[in-house]
């Protein structure tokens with residue numbers, strides 16, 4: 001396989017890729033394919049993994065850094081899946097018509113991931129690594145896929161991979177892979193509070209389905225007007241006015257979990273999720289104090305049910321003056337929005353002092369998506 005690289009690129013390619021938080025995560029009904037329809041507002045933040053790819057005899061992955069031992073090896077690794085998906089999608093000949101690695105059906109690569117994004121933390125670290133691998137292999141193999149083409153390959157690898165390519169702030173529809181860049185102004189300063197241990201995304205969605213089914217049952221069956229789930233209270237559950245806003249962005253009623261554990265009759269009961277127009281307007285204002293109260297995550301009650309100790313972290317952040325506090329994605333990382341960079345430093349110190357998390361990181365957003373930082377020399 002190495003021969004395929006002989007007259008092209010031999011220099012390793014390194015790509016840097018950001019983590020994300022969801023400023024809104026409205027979860028709709030469970031679909032027949034086991035996913036949930038979403039309306040989400042992704043926001044890329046300045047916590048980066050780095051992925052280096054180089055030609056090899058066979059595809060391998062090596063992980064160093066944060067939580068390295070928790071990252072799956074071999075084909076279970078999303079980065080490996082991304083490399084294989086790109087090799088399959090890459091056209092047999094490039095735009096310049098030259099023969100080269102594009103002609104190799106499955107060129108092999110050694111993938112090296114330097115992790116700073118914690119694993120199974122609700123920050124899309126695995127998706128980020130997959131996106132970085134797509135960009136790096138596209139460069140290494142001179143495959144010539146365009147941004148939209150890479151986005152299509154990304155969507156097949158995982159729900160959040162396409163956003164990690166794009167970065168910035170973007171609205172995600174479908175299962176999160178259909179993206180539109182959002183008009184957002186300003187820079188937002190965040191403190192991320194990391195928890196000990198991860199949460200499985202699939203398990204959090206399943207818990208969300210169970211909570212909805214239980215609520216629907218307690219108020220008279222699926223589809224009953226159970227009211228906004230997770231109204232903001234001391235526990236900081238999701239969906240304040242913004243998400244419950246136009247069209248009732250919060251979901252209610254009982255959806256079933258994959259495998260039909262809760263009964264298919266409940267699947268159609270959750271209303272279609274809606275974008276929070278209040279949040280979108282606040283994002284255009286560049287005012288964290290306007291954005292903070294509109295942060296909304298329908299998965300938050302589910303994450304808190306699986307990891308009740310997170311309530312302490314959310315409470316500590318609010319007591320320390322965070323203008324917004326929420327579980328990030330499927331958790332267990334908690335994200336706190338600060339008024340400005342200085343406030344973020346103070347918040348990080350108080351959260352550390354409160355002993356409510358394994359560690360903190362100060363980050364800002366939005367930041368760009370996966371981008372090459374080294375490599376790409378022609379031999």
Ligand code: C5P
Pocket residue numbers: 034035036037038157158159160174175176201202203205258
């Ligand atoms: O696509 P990804 O592999 O990131 O999704 C992991 C799991 O999260 C899925 O298998 C599914 O259980 C759940 N999920 C979902 N609805 C989505 C995205 C993810 O139910 N929109």
